[in-house]
Amino acid sequence: MIYFIMVTPSVILFFMSFYNVSKLKFYFAETVIAFLIMCLVSAIAVSSASLMSAPLLSDDVLGNISIVFCLTLFAYKKTKDMALSAYYALFSISITMFSNTLLAIPFFLFSDTAPENARYIFVFQIIFIPLAFCLSYLISKYIGNMLQKSYTQLTGEIKKKYALYGFILSTLVYLLTKINTFIYRLVDDRALLSLVNAVLILSVLFIAVAIITAYSNAQQKLLVSEYKNQSLKDLEAHNQQLETAYDEIRSYRHDHLNLLHSLMGFVDGKNNGDIKNHLIKTLKYAEESLSKLDDSMDRLKYIYIPELKGLLSVKLAHALANDIEVGLDIAEPVDDIPVDRMDLCRVVGIMVDNAIDELISGDYDYKLLKFGIILDDGDILIVCTNTCKSSPSIENIFNKGYTTKGGNRGLGLYNLKRICESCQNLSFTVYPKEDEFALILSIRQV
Amino acid sequence: MLSIFVCEDDVTYQKKISEHIHNHLSEMDFDIELVLSTSNPAKILKHIKNSKVKGLYFLDIELEGGYNGIKIAKTIREYDPRAYIAFITSHPGYMSLTFEYKVEALAYIQKESNSSLREKIKTCIDDAYQKHIARPDEGCFIFKTPTGKQISCAFEEIFFFTTGAPGTNQLIMHTKKRQYMFYHSLEKISTELPIGQFYRCHKSYIINVGNIPESGRKALEQGKDRIIMPNGADCLVSFRKRKALVSVLDSL
Numbered sequence: 001m002i003y004f005i006m007v008t009p010s011v012i013l014f015f016m017s018f019y020n021v022s023k024l025k026f027y028f029a030e031t032v033i034a035f036l037i038m039c040l041v042s043a044i045a046v047s048s049a050s051l052m053s054a055p056l057l058s059d060d061v062l063g064n065i066s067i068v069f070c071l072t073l074f075a076y077k078k079t080k081d082m083a084l085s086a087y088y089a090l091f092s093i094s095i096t097m098f099s100n101t102l103l104a105i106p107f108f109l110f111s112d113t114a115p116e117n118a119r120y121i122f123v124f125q126i127i128f129i130p131l132a133f134c135l136s137y138l139i140s141k142y143i144g145n146m147l148q149k150s151y152t153q154l155t156g157e158i159k160k161k162y163a164l165y166g167f168i169l170s171t172l173v174y175l176l177t178k179i180n181t182f183i184y185r186l187v188d189d190r191a192l193l194s195l196v197n198a199v200l201i202l203s204v205l206f207i208a209v210a211i212i213t214a215y216s217n218a219q220q221k222l223l224v225s226e227y228k229n230q231s232l233k234d235l236e237a238h239n240q241q242l243e244t245a246y247d248e249i250r251s252y253r254h255d256h257l258n259l260l261h262s263l264m265g266f267v268d269g270k271n272n273g274d275i276k277n278h279l280i281k282t283l284k285y286a287e288e289s290l291s292k293l294d295d296s297m298d299r300l301k302y303i304y305i306p307e308l309k310g311l312l313s314v315k316l317a318h319a320l321a322n323d324i325e326v327g328l329d330i331a332e333p334v335d336d337i338p339v340d341r342m343d344l345c346r347v348v349g350i351m352v353d354n355a356i357d358e359l360i361s362g363d364y365d366y367k368l369l370k371f372g373i374i375l376d377d378g379d380i381l382i383v384c385t386n387t388c389k390s391s392p393s394i395e396n397i398f399n400k401g402y403t404t405k406g407g408n409r410g411l412g413l414y415n416l417k418r419i420c421e422s423c424q425n426l427s428f429t430v431y432p433k434e435d436e437f438a439l440i441l442s443i444r445q446v
Numbered sequence: 447m448l449s450i451f452v453c454e455d456d457v458t459y460q461k462k463i464s465e466h467i468h469n470h471l472s473e474m475d476f477d478i479e480l481v482l483s484t485s486n487p488a489k490i491l492k493h494i495k496n497s498k499v500k501g502l503y504f505l506d507i508e509l510e511g512g513y514n515g516i517k518i519a520k521t522i523r524e525y526d527p528r529a530y531i532a533f534i535t536s537h538p539g540y541m542s543l544t545f546e547y548k549v550e551a552l553a554y555i556q557k558e559s560n561s562s563l564r565e566k567i568k569t570c571i572d573d574a575y576q577k578h579i580a581r582p583d584e585g586c587f588i589f590k591t592p593t594g595k596q597i598s599c600a601f602e603e604i605f606f607f608t609t610g611a612p613g614t615n616q617l618i619m620h621t622k623k624r625q626y627m628f629y630h631s632l633e634k635i636s637t638e639l640p641i642g643q644f645y646r647c648h649k650s651y652i653i654n655v656g657n658i659p660e661s662g663r664k665a666l667e668q669g670k671d672r673i674i675m676p677n678g679a680d681c682l683v684s685f686r687k688r689k690a691l692v693s694v695l696d697s698l
Binding site: 327329331370371372374376377378379381383385424425427428429430431432440442444445 | 541542543544547548591592593595610611618620622623624625626627676677678679
């Protein structure tokens, strides 16, 4: 029973830092049961250790091991990952031990004068326990946040590896402190040793956290670049397909018109007026509709940036499908735009979407979208205009949530502004006129 | 006085244009003269190089002999910064944005039937003349871009100047149509700008007081630290300059 009360404060400490480090969610009943079990197990461990009095298996080593064991099992119930649970348990123990060791320094410094003074120890305990509690709470919270941040970024295989590395590292931290404690039993200057101990644990702890964070960051970057490469490849393939399809349509168009014209030759001069009229109409229609197709999309061929070309071909096809007339003004080859491709695509996408949205949702008789890339002595202007009835209020259009279209929109131009603010050579201007709204993106050569 | 220049290599079309211009000018009592009608753009450039003209130019985009109407327009602007330029093209309107934003063309005319050509030329001349008398001798801000090109921009067109990337002496000029970046310093620029129209409202901003919108004045009176200009860009106003800027606004 005495042992049970003795271990309670340290179990509370361990449990709290475990909670902070692992960030697992427990029910109240679970917590209480786990807590009682841990107290019981460690009390038994400590009592049996004091009976055996073996130098390596001292009471606190056995107590620690039992607690680590309990915490691991406890975490395993939630995470279903042995390595990860053990790693959480060990890490929280190391943090607690660090705060204990740090706080033990003044104790040993002053205890030289009255080493076995019972009252002194009692007073010290009263100060010591809350202090240790606060310190381990702060450290575990901070480190826990850092670890969780890096952990949530990971996926699949890497997550398992991460847990394993974490486990190995935290075992090392723990062993180190224990070896240190073992030595300190043999040496006199306890204050100095505590200090050395504290510094040691701290540095190893931070090295461990730093390694884990760096590792997860590196993995994250690798994933992002892989993803970027993959989507680029997909886009290029898609473009290729579009261009092939486009070529096919063009050759078909040519054949089609020729066929119609040859039919016209048959009908001509003979006395079948209806067929002739019908054919003339068909021919006119074919010429009109097919030439429209050619004019609007043909100028995309001047864009040599696959992402941008893909984006525009999709967006502009969408516009055409919604009965919007598209005017493309790309007079010169565009092969290099000194802006991150992702940002460029996002910005251009927002500009075109904004125009299309307005044209579709507004009630217009004549819907015209003009898009142009204009090279001007090193500067590049990307212009997107749409017909509009009344120009929106300039002060508001870039605000988050402002929209003329109703519903849950209004993020587009706000994002546009944010992206432009984060790129130094990117800026935009709006140019509202009576019946036209233009967004102009200027890209300066750097 | 406004001078008209025509550059078109299709001689019959060129004659048509000149005829329409003459007809319109004789009907109206404008202070305009048709100075030159040619198929060779070099002649026009030579003419405006040596005399300070203010001109209205009708330029064919596709000229013979490797001339490009847009390039010529840019050269013309170097000599005659406020030139009114109208393009003539047989292509459909796909280049409209280039005309508007790269050379700030007054209009572009598609080679079509006779009647619509006459109408369009009339409108061009009327437009240019209205603009010409509305701001008779206003100055221009002239600077060189990093690529060495000279650009001039009417003071009236400018919203504000601000500093670019920190650590460099980049400046960004916000105008009604677009933004320009060039290397200069705000201190030096303020000596080149007309006092009274431009005001240093912040350590990194010079604003064109004439272009502050009504909402900007309200913002100042409400104690806001920035004015949102009609192009959507923020122009910062420092705390100490706020009242002074309002009084400059009043004195306009």
